[in-house]
Amino acid sequence: METLRQDLQYSLRRLRLSPGFAATAVLTLAIGIGATTAIFTLLYQVILRTLPVQHPEQLYKIGKDINCCVTGGMQTEWNLFGADLYRTLRDQTPNTDGIAAVQAGTTTLSARREGEGASQPLDVRVISGNYFDVLGVKPYMGRLLRPEDDRTGAAPVAVLSYAVWQSRFHADPRLVGSTLLLSGTPVTVVGVGAANFLGERNDGDPAGVWLPLSQEPLLEPERKLLNTPGSHWLDLLVRIPARSQVPVVERALQVELVRWLRTHKEPTDHTPDAVVEKQTTHLTSADTGINNLRDQYQKSLVLLSAIAGFVLLITCANLANLMLVRGMARSQELNVRAALGAPRWRMVREMLTESVVLSILGGVVALAVAYGGVKGILALAMKDVTVSPLSASPSLPVLAFAFAISLLTGVAFGIAPAWIVTDSNPADALRGANRSTTDASARPQRILIILQAALSVALLSTAGLLIGSLRNLQHQDFRFEPHGRLIAFVDLQAAGYRFEQLEGLYRRMEQQFSGVPGLHGFAYATYSPMAFNNWGGDIAFPGSDPNAHMNASYTAVSPMFFDTVGTRLLRGRVFTDRDTNAAPRVAIVNQKFVDRFMKGKQPLGEVFGPDSLLPSAFTIVGVVDDSKYGDPTEPTRPMWFTPIAQSLDLSGLHASPAVLAQAESGEHFYHFAGNLIFRYDGDPTAAANTVRRTLQAINPDIAVTRLTTYDEQVSNYFTTQQLVVRLTTIFGCIALVLAALGIYGVTAYSVGRRRHEIGIRMALGADRSGILQMILRSSLVQTGIGLLIGIPAAFVAGYLLRSQLYGLAGWNLLPVLASCAALLCAAFLASAIPARRAAAIQPMQALRSE
Incomplete structure (x- = not known):
């Protein structure tokens, strides 16, 4: 320990005597370690x-995938479950410590405290009464939900998350025990959850209000999913205390699932028994929760981790060069110490201690760099989020990672220079070995420069590919017009409206907005293009196979919808005010629908339906362009549109009362507009304020969850790609700068070592241009070798990246050539300064200095 203390003191003293070197090394390390730590934090x-929660390793999700929000029919691999099926699985599955249910989607309700006038939107999830018991969560204040709260007729109660209690209700302790009006329904707040618990989902802006399953019909009276066995809308979590029982529980769940499907099959359901027998489900670990963020960001984070690792590798190579230069300058001293009997391992340990001290200091500064980096990343990735599940503050695992990576970095860039520098003959100290007319001692540095150049080309090329992919995504033809449009997200059911009131509400909206200055177009729809929503289901044609599973998306729209969003009509007509509930049922389809299902037929006048029991429900009266409604990286789906004023005629549907009730409930819910679209002139902020004021005048309970320009709405689809592109570009530029600094350092060191040789050359007649060319040629040869290695590496990186590219092949020459050009320019500039210094050497001064 005493020897280690001495090494530390000596290292700190040497660093204090070389503040320029120490500052350069620490800042360089801070960038490399900080970038890596920032990505690891996320x-x-x-x-x-x-x-x-208690023992998270005992939690499992029933179902492999994460789905939202409501589905029906057979799933083959089951992930969502209805309330009746949940109760069956909960009561009939042995070897568990409970199965809990939670709504897969969220319900946005208008909320206000009793006695207050202003309301605000709150995202709510309904859960089973045993949810908190199964997860093992304690209350921060009050109590949590209990099984008795989840019984029919129980008093409506709610639990808030700590984050929502703080952000929305200002941490008012009087809230517990008071009444909240949720869409007009009085609900008693009985408690606040644990401070660090945001729910079972790792999700952006997670819902922070939990209510019992039994209250779902009160909050969404049009759907009443709780009472419709054929609707599957719940995620299930099971706690299994013994890992050995997981396969047993999984098999029991599969058996009970098939048994329930057999006993609940409707007479009108023609699904073959063989298909029913193939229905299954599997258990997946839920120790990290139902991880939506992982599904959304995992590929990007893994990519960024690899890129940050390359930056750290370049940083180590750069610092190794600095340590080699520093060590070579001490070669005479080390030779003398070796001649006097100092063991080699002692000198290696001394130099390695200095490297580790540098890396620890760099790691400390890196924490500040990482914190700032994560804050910036979250500002982009989590904008417009009320409650973020992610934090920039380093946790214990992050601190441990930063410390470990600092130690490893110190060893990585310190061990080789220490070993090389101390590998000399002590007798050289007596023969003036510092004089040399060769540059063989710089060979390790040249190898490191080649490595830096190769990695820099690969990183810059990757950044170029991602920039090109993002440009293709953003500038593709969306087949609608986002410019000069606003989109408002509303939940009319949360505002207390019922199906019977919608026609009057829509008529009043049209009247109110028609005369508003600055607005010259208004439409509404269940959902609109690129609104982060999608309804889909099977369709049927007269005489078609009932098991054909022809799937298409659908939405209900107002008469002015296509004109307002700027979707082009290709043939036929759009909807008009005459397409009321008293008129024949009509539909408009997109071109993809025609290409996929019409088999070359003339679409106008053809009929189809949403089910094999209603194959002639709609007559096609128009065809519109293939606007993008979902993920812009995916192909356009077949799609059909119906007038929001028309309801599906269910009188011809021969089914059981339960199926009829479910169909009618779903049809009613389908007509609640979720998006309001406006065309505007002038300032978008002024137009948005006008929209808010007008909606408040219509009904102050209509809570606008989001109101933005359509340009911004489209841009939100590319937040992840923009983030990855920016970070990759930053990392690529850092790599280029570090490579340039490395080239400068090696070239400058080489000039210093060869000063005597250059003096002799010039004394023998070499001109200054020749010396300049010699130094530049040596530097550019190293860079060229790096390019020869880096170009194949860039193509390999592009090939591995191909699944994340849009409209680009992985083997793209342009970004590789641009990266090579950038590196060559940087190398030329970096080596030109020491080359000019070499050309300015005076022969006699160089010879006398030796």
Whole structure:
């Protein structure tokens, strides 16, 4: 320990005597370690962090995939479950410590405290009464939900998350025990959840209000999913205390699932028994929760982790060069010490201690760099989020990672220079070995420069590919017009409206907005283009196979919808005010629908339906362009549109009362507009304020969850890609700068070592241009070798990246050539300064200095 203390003191003293070197090394390390730590901070929180519950390793999700929000029919691999099926699985599955249910989607309700006038939108999830018991969560204040709260007729109660209690209700302790009006329904707040618990989901802006399952019909009276066995809308979590029982529980769940499907099959359901027998489900670990963020960001974070690792590798190579230069300058001293009997391992340990001290200091500064980096990343990725599940503050695992990576970095860039520098003959100290007319001692540095150049080309090329992919995504033809449009997200059911009131509400909206200055177009729809929503289901044609599973998306729209969003009509007509509930049922389809299902037929006048029991429900009266409604990276789906004023005629549907009730409930819910679209002139902020004021005048309970320009709405689809492109570009530029600094350092060191040789050359007649060319040629040869290695590496990186590219092949020459050009320019500039210094050497001064 005493020897280690001495090494530390000596290292700190040497660094104090070389403040320029120490500052350069620490800042360089801070960039490399900080970038890596920032990405790990996000990687840990998104992928690795477990739920803050008791024994999270005992939790499993029933179903492999994460789906939202409501589905029906056979799923083959089951992930969502209805309430009746949940109760069956909960009561009939042995070897568990409970199965809990939670709504897969969210319900946005208008909320206000009793006695207050202003309301605000709150995202709510309904859960089973045993949810908190199964997860093992304690209350921060009050109590949590109990099984008795989840019984029919129980008093409506709610639990708030700590984050929502703080952000929306200013941490008012009087809230517990008071009444909240949720869409007009009085609900008693009985407690606040644990401070670190945001729910079972790792999700952006997670819902922070939990209500019992039994209250779902009160909150969404049009759907009443709780009472419709054929609707599947719940995620199920099971706690299994013994890992050995997981396969047993999984098999029991599969048996009970098939048994329930057999006993609940409707007479009108013609699904073959063989298909029913193939229905299954599987258990997946839920120790990190139902991880939506992982599904959304995992690929990007893994990519960024690899890129940050390359930057750290370049940083180590750069610091190794600095340590080699520093060590070579001490070669005479080390030779003398070796001649006097100092053991080699002692000198290696001394130099390695200095490297580790540098890396620890760099790691400390890196934490500040990482914190700022994560804050910036979250500002982009989590904008417009009320409650973020991610934090820039380093946790214990992140601190441990930063410390470990600092130690490894110190060893990585310190061990080789220390070993090389101390590998000399002590007798050289007596023969003036510092004089040399060769540059063989710089060979390790040249190898490191080649490595830096190769990695820089690969990183810059990757950034170029991602920039090109993002440009293709953003500038593709969306087949609608986002410019000069506003989109408002509303929940009319949350505002207390019932199906019977919608016609009057829509008529009043049209009247109110028609005379508003600055607005010259208004439309509404269940959902609109690129609104982060999608309804889909099977369709049927007269005489078609009932098991054909022809799937298409659908939405209900107002008469002015296509004109307002700027979707082009290709043939036929759009909807008009005459397409009321008293008129024949009509539909408009997109071109993809025609290409996929019409088999070359003339679409106008053809009929189809949403079910094999209603194959002639709609007559096609128009065809519109293939506007993008979902993920812009995916192909356009077949789609059909119906007038929002028309309801599906269910009188011809021969089914049981339960199926009829479910169909009628779904049809009513389908007519609640979720998006309001406006065309505007002038300032978008002024137009948005006008929209808010007008909606408040219509009904102050209509809570606008989001109101933005359509340009911004489209841009939100590319937030992840923009983030990855920016970070990759930053990392690529850092790599280029570090490579340039490395080239400068090696070239400058080489000039210093060869000063005597250059003096002799010039004394023998070499001109200054020749010396300049010699130094530049040596530097550019190293860079060229790096390019020869880096170009194949860039193509390999592009090939591995091909699944994340849009409209680009992985083997793209342009970004590779641009990266090579950038590196060559940087190398030329970096080596030109020491080359000019070499050309300015005076022969006699160089010879006398030796």
